[in-house]
Amino acid sequence: EAQVTQNPRYLITVTGKKLTVTCSQNMNHEYMSWYRQDPGLGLRQIYYSMNVEVTDKGDVPEGYKVSRKEKRNFPLILESPSPNQTSLYFCASSPTPDTQYFGPGTRLTVL
Amino acid sequence: QKEVEQDPGPLSVPEGAIVSLNCTYSNSAFQYFMWYRQYSRKGPELLMYTYSSGNKEDGRFTAQVDKSSKYISLFIRDSQPSDSATYLCAMSGRFGNEKLTFGTGTRLTIIP
Numbered sequence: 001e002a003q004v005t006q007n008p009r010y011l012i013t014v015t016g017k018k019l020t021v022t023c024s025q026n027m028n029h030e031y032m033s034w035y036r037q038d039p040g041l042g043l044r045q046i047y048y049s050m051n052v053e054v055t056d057k058g059d060v061p062e063g064y065k066v067s068r069k070e071k072r073n074f075p076l077i078l079e080s081p082s083p084n085q086t087s088l089y090f091c092a093s094s095p096t097p098d099t100q101y102f103g104p105g106t107r108l109t110v111l
Numbered sequence: 112q113k114e115v116e117q118d119p120g121p122l123s124v125p126e127g128a129i130v131s132l133n134c135t136y137s138n139s140a141f142q143y144f145m146w147y148r149q150y151s152r153k154g155p156e157l158l159m160y161t162y163s164s165g166n167k168e169d170g171r172f173t174a175q176v177d178k179s180s181k182y183i184s185l186f187i188r189d190s191q192p193s194d195s196a197t198y199l200c201a202m203s204g205r206f207g208n209e210k211l212t213f214g215t216g217t218r219l220t221i222i223p
Contacts, residue, residue: 004154033210040119042215043155043199058210090154099145100211102154 002027004103006091012109013081021076021106023091029101031094032074033058034066036087037105043090049074081110114138117200117214125222130187134200134214137181141202141212144176146185149197149216158198159185190221 004025013019025032033048035058045058049068063085065077074093078085086109092100117134124130132146143162147155159174161167161183167174173186183202187194200214 043213105154
């Protein structure tokens with residue numbers, strides 16, 4: 001089954017404790033991206049990757065890191081999480097940026 | 112001013128009604144227009160995809176783009192309770208190399 005998977009689905013952590021949210025796709029897509037979704041602000045892109053070892057900033061990259069060492073994986077790293085990073089996070093992959101397939105989401109709470 | 116404006120709703124209509132969802136935008140470079148549907152506790156899924164101005168129909172769904180007015184619409188005919196979801200418009204400037212800009216979403220409820 002073609003899918004995008006994210007782990008964990010739910011995470012509660014404390015300020016400053018490094019965390020990684022994994023994202024994996026089995027569709028051989030070149031394009032992958034991370035979004036955060038907040039009430040009243042909609043979906044905002046954090047980072048995207050056009051291919052292996054090619055990443056670029058989206059609209060709200062501050063406080064986040066990504067890497068793309070393999071085509072199928074695109075982890076999101078929060079080196080020192082803060083409460084304003086409490087949000088719902090979505091990973092997406094696609095053959096082109098405008099027809100994206102979204103993962104199920106990761107709800108992150110930073111205390 | 113946001114690049115893409117979308118009425119957040121909520122919008123409640125009776126089953127069988129025609130639903131109209133809309134977005135306006137300010138960036139004249141946008142050429143590709145999409146509608147995503149997001150069920151509660153799920154990721155968005157692509158519903159409709161159109162290029163430039165005009166209409167596109169897919170079953171009960173019709174997407175309209177009016178670039179001169181910078182206005183896009185999604186119509187749902189014979190609405191069903193299963194259509195209850197949040198609908199997000201999205202748009203991009205160039206095929207294959209442009210990030211998406213999303214509206215904030217409209218929450219729709221179809222009342223049986």
